[in-house]
Amino acid sequence: MEFKRSPGYCSLCNIWYFSLGEYTSKVAFHWSGGTLPWGHAEEAWDPVLLYRKLLSEAEDGSVTIASIGFLDSLSGLLNSTADSYSILNGRDLVARKVAELVIMGGGYPSGYSWNFWGSNSSLAAHVVNTWEGRMVFVGDDVGKDVKSGGELMSAGPKTDPVRMAYIYYSYYVPASSWDPLAILYAIGGLGALFEYGNEYGYNHVEGNGENQWVWNQHVKNQFFLRLKVSNETAAEELDRLFLQGALSVGNQHVVEASQRKHGGLTRDEL
Numbered sequence: 001m002e003f004k005r006s007p008g009y010c011s012l013c014n015i016w017y018f019s020l021g022e023y024t025s026k027v028a029f030h031w032s033g034g035t036l037p038w039g040h041a042e043e044a045w046d047p048v049l050l051y052r053k054l055l056s057e058a059e060d061g062s063v064t065i066a067s068i069g070f071l072d073s074l075s076g077l078l079n080s081t082a083d084s085y086s087i088l089n090g091r092d093l094v095a096r097k098v099a100e101l102v103i104m105g106g107g108y109p110s111g112y113s114w115n116f117w118g119s120n121s122s123l124a125a126h127v128v129n130t131w132e133g134r135m136v137f138v139g140d141d142v143g144k145d146v147k148s149g150g151e152l153m154s155a156g157p158k159t160d161p162v163r164m165a166y167i168y169y170s171y172y173v174p175a176s177s178w179d180p181l182a183i184l185y186a187i188g189g190l191g192a193l194f195e196y197g198n199e200y201g202y203n204h205v206e207g208n209g210e211n212q213w214v215w216n217q218h219v220k221n222q223f224f225l226r227l228k229v230s231n232e233t234a235a236e237e238l239d240r241l242f243l244q245g246a247l248s249v250g251n252q253h254v255v256e257a258s259q260r261k262h263g264g265l266t267r268d269e270l
Contacts, residue, residue: 023164023168023169027165030161030164048073048090049083049085052077053085055093060096061099063097065101067115068179070115071128075123075124077090077094078090078091094131098133099134101134101136102186103182105124105140108198108203111140112210113211116205118209125205125206133221135221138181138182143179146227148175148180149174150173153166157246184241195226198224200216200220201215202216202219203222
């Protein structure tokens with residue numbers, strides 16, 4: 001995501017979208033004692049520099065980038081120049097290292113998506129319209145009605161931070177699955193859940209964030225996803241993976257360390 005830090009809880013009170021529970025700071029507060037300590041927002045890497053560092057260290061053609069937020073940082077990467085990490089400019093570095101860019105955003109064959117217009121729509125257009133490599137788009141329609149997280153919230157370990165993020169966010173109501181489905185494709189490809197909705201063409205984003213699929217038969221390195229199964233089947237698979245992951249990792253020591261640091265968790269805080 002492109003936010004510098006999570007919005008404060010008070011900023012989400014008394015507004016039309018109150019169901020968007022603020023969860024990131026709560027999870028960071030209660031689960032801050034893990035094996036990978038979390039720092040402060042002010043200490044975070046500049047995203048473009050971090051992209052350049054990681055890409056320079058990767059094998060050629062080995063990287064899949066999954067974008068589940070705004071595209072500002074990827075635009076910055078494309079515009080970046082040679083530095084201490086690589087003599088290549090951003091566009092050449094991407095061409096050498098990145099095999100596929102997976103973007104959660106847009107509607108297909110046309111739409112108007114928050115991930116394209118919600119921050120800087122001109123930067124979203126810059127990335128989508130000028131990225132030269134393979135791109136796969138996960139549209140808003142793909143995950144909207146795939147409601148996942150219910151099984152994790154009801155049966156997952158109480159010490160699991162992902163479970164608590166869902167509870168903080170939706171208060172036990174299964175949520176739409178745009179981002180999880182995009183990540184699932186980025187990790188595993190089409191698998192049994194997905195199929196491409198096109199054989200050719202490319203995505204074009206306007207300056208205001210609207211997008212339109214252009215049916216050009218000469219372009220065959222861009223695709224938009226469709227579910228090959230029902231919404232319910234896709235949700236069941238996500239729930240299975242969420243619960244499997246939560247049960248496979250012991251989080252108790254993380255919570256205990258955080259409790260010692262912050263004086264314990266109360267029932268209301270959870």
